[in-house]
Amino acid sequence: MFDSAASPSSWTVGDLTVRRIDEVTLPPQTGPWLLPEATTDLVSRTPWLSPEFADEQGVLRLTSHSFAVEVDGMRVLVDTGIGNGKLRANPAWHDLDTDYEARLRAAGFAPDRVDIVVLTHLHADHVGWNTRAEGDTWVPTFPNARYLTSRTEWNHWADVDMEEARRQMFRDSVHPVREAGLLDLVDVADEGTDVAPGIRLLPTPGHTPGQVAVELSSRGETALITGDSVHHPVQMAHPELCSCVDIAPELAVRTRERLLSSLAGTSTLLLGTHFPPPTAGHVRREDGGYRLVPAPSGATPVGG
Secondary structure (H helix, E strand, O other), X not given: OOOOOOOOXXXXXXXXXXXXXXXXXXXXXXXXXXXXXXXXXXXXXXHHHOOOOEOOOOOEOOEEEEEEEEEOOEEEEEOOOOOEOOOOOOOOOOOEOOOHHHHHHHOOOOHHHOOEEEOOOOOHHHHHHHEEEXXXXXXXXXXXXXXXXXXXXXXXXXXXXOOHHHHHHHHHHOHHHHHOOOEEEEOOOOOOEEEEOOEEEEEOOOOOOOOEEEEEEEOOEEEEEOOXXXXXOHHXXXXXXXXXXXXXXXXXXXXXXXXXXXXXXXXOEXXXXXXXXXXXXXXXXXXXXXXXXXXXXXXXXXXX
């Protein structure tokens, strides 16, 4: 479990400071469920994953967190985690009670001061803190923010016959935002679409049809927040590994390969949406795949 008293990890990108806002460490059984082909044997044969990204037995470490950045006077939050008090089918996500909001406030991102919330996609572990309980209803946690997601993502779920667990998630964490008039649907171009100075949404389909990664740029330096295009660094060493919840697995693999190839050997800082600490690093080619060279908290992306 994260230490609620600890200062948030942060990285510098030009004039920007990106902060990781921790929610919860996911239980060990998350890895085998989420990435079933990432066996302990395969993980153990990728030594650079241990000890930060996997334990000595080859069990993957994963976390839930957001990224927060202030740009051009605006406070921007990328993804909102699982949320407190939500009714969820996944026991690890059900009825959480974390200090996430206190960590937001400690980082200078009090809910009423957040201007933009970027939702990389509409899965339960990325939208949970969109709302908070107020009596028997769910109300937007960030009442003064615009919540952004891709139009393709919204249209997909609007047309799908969802199972009850997913309908519940939309009822408590997505529809209240839309009903409050705070949800903006963004048409994301193939080359990406700017949503604020230095913040661009890039299409990364496969995990979901409209998923986006988030590119941050300032003074010639860049960082990229993965969303679930890369759930865990093991998928860098083995890009062919798919998540059990990828809607289009073959497309997800192509997206991941394209993304990692474009970053390999560059100074762009990769920020993993579910990567445990150290969470961020630079992409390098290795043994026919890629690896993450960690960037300590406080490091800049230049010269990684």
